[in-house]
Amino acid sequence: MTATPDTPTAIDENDSQPAIVASAAQPADSRNAQQILEDIFGYSEFRSGQAEVIDHTINGKDVLVLLPTGGGKSLCYQIPAMVRDGTGIVVSPLISLMQDQVEQLREAGVKAAYLNSSLDQDDYQATVQRLQEGHYDIIYVSPERLLQRYFLNMLAQTKIALFAVDEAHCVSHWGHDFRQDYRSLGQLKQRFPDIPVIGLTATADTTTEQDIQVQLGLDNPLVYKGSFDRPNIRYRVMAKYKPFEQIVTYIRQQDGSGIIYCNSRAKVDDLSAKLHRQGFKSAAYHAGMDADERAYVQRQFITDKIDVVVATVAFGMGINKSNVRYVVHHDVPRSIESYYQETGRAGRDGLPAEALLLFDEKDSARVKQWIDQGSMADRNAIELQKFAAMEAFAEAQTCRRQVLLNYFSQFSDTACGNCDICLDPPRPFDGLETAQKVLSCILRLQQQAATQYVIDVLRGKNLKRLQEAGHDKLSTWGIGKDQSDQYWHNIINQLIHRGYIRVDIASHAMLRLTEAARPVLKGEIGVELATPRLEIKADKPAKTALKNYDKALFARLKHLRKVLAQENDVPPFVIFNDATLAEMAASKPTDKQSLLAVSGVGLTKLERYGVPFLQLINDYLERDDE
Secondary structure: OOOOOOOOEEEEOOOOOOOOOOOOOOOEOOOOHHHHHHHOOOOOOOOOOHHHHHHHHHOOOOEEEEOOOOOOHHHHHHHHHHHEOOEEEEEOOOHHHHHHHHHHHHHOOOOEEEEOOOOOHHHHHHHHHHHHOOOOOEEEEOHHHHOOHHHHHHHHOOOEEEEEEOOHHHHOOOOOOOOHHHHHHHHHHHHOOOOOEEEEEOOOOHHHHHHHHHHHOOOOOEEEEOOOOOOOEEEEEEEOOOHHHHHHHHHHHOOOEEEEEOOOHHHHHHHHHHHHHOOOOEEEEOOOOOHHHHHHHHHHHHOOOOOEEEEOHHHOOOOOOOOEEEEEEOOOOOOHHHHHHHHOOOOOOOOOEEEEEEEOHHHHHHHHHHHHOOOOHHHHHHHHHHHHHHHHHHOOOOOHHHHHHHHOOOOOOOOOOOEHHHHOOOOEEEOHHHHHHHHHHHHHOOOOOOHHHHHHHHOOOOOHHHHHHOHHHOOOOOOOOOOOHHHHHHHHHHHHHOOOEEEEHHHOOEEEEOOOHHHHHOOOOOOEEEOOOOOOOOOOOOOOOOOOOOHHHHHHHHHHHHHHHHHHOOOHHHHOOHHHHHHHHHHOOOOHHHHHOOOOOOHHHHHHHHHHHHHHHHHHHHHHHO
């Protein structure tokens, strides 16, 4: 493939794929990429774009890969590392992520290891020794350790197949998760100019994408942009009213594991404790806990001993669990990138999953205030711009997936059919009188009341604090008693969004009228509002559903997987993920050859686990025949 020196070669998975022209490269071993895909990882064909990226890397060229979480990024460097001569060095930001990746690779029969602070001195030295001897296909390492002088000098004496920079958006000042340690990774290309570098990320806008190339010093890279669409994830937004009750109701509708994100450690601890008291198998996770505690919670979660983790964004990149069925945002994230990455933890196995955001305009006002208080003016401006896009997503009255994809420049004019807007479209109504009730109530309270107090007056509640203030004598007292608290909360949020009300965070979130409210109060202009959605409808099937499969057999396969996972001390999904079990339950393989044809079953896993799974399926079929 040729391109001008100043312009990176780019392909989009919606375009026709240009051919990769082979060039001089390090000698490959006897295995080729297709064989490794089938024999080691158990897949018969590459996903869109993977073959081009892998060929390019095998041929010694730099690559930048933008693929969604669960989109197959790991194979883009794992397979070239196994084909090329030497060891693939993978830069990863979190110890837990390294450990999960290595565990899965070893289960598949790959020679993999990690070098981080969790190893004692003897294990660390032994791993370094084996690295120098060329024992490993892949080594995971943190950027801090990689960039130490002695480590770089050691690598200079070691046969290196490639460098892979995972979570590459961390290198860019424009990225949502900028990390100073990543900033110096550009020296890899300076010190090892002949070794290919592959950057990988699930979240990067155009500016961040270009900056990654500059910061990593990529040499005329192939830029592969896969689709950012995760069609199996259903996106929902609900007005945040009584978040704990909303979350409890929601979780009880779900089947499987979930993550709940909160924006503070105190909120994480409080919500996790409340859920535990309600009988949920839940645990907290945040940076205020010690490393052993966090590791324990994560291990319990990935081994299916905990169903719900309540976490701050500290739980972001550290989770590598394929069967998370839902992600809830208790608080609005600060950027579309953060939201996309966090919701991307759901449904990595390709099966139906959901993302629920509880949205409150007061939360938005607080986030803006926090951003404004930042010490770097340039960075503040970037973050405010990113948060404005997040607000637009939460407040959208059109297909949410379109809003999300358009942000990443993947423009779509077709509604997805699998978000709350598509499944339950907003029903507009003439909201002038409704708006006047709210605005008039705020005015009569002299613009000195927060949302709930305004609602209490509108609904005519017999509360001591209202009576003591004489507010039960106001003309607006009780004029909204025919609707619920949640209804009025939603209406107030809509009026804030339309610019008639603002939240004064500096004065205890008091509601203030804007100049735009004046003509509404006078009836000089019309106001169109959307009928509030007051509950989540759980009765509509997901757009992406499992194929027909035997649910009784699937349940037995899951139980067997759990038993084997406990015996081998690995997470259940590391043995086989839910999608693989569902395919087994659909095709019912009865011998090794037909089991090997199931997606996700490779030679190593067939050897380790094939016999018990085939025995269970054959026994099940025999009982069926009786």
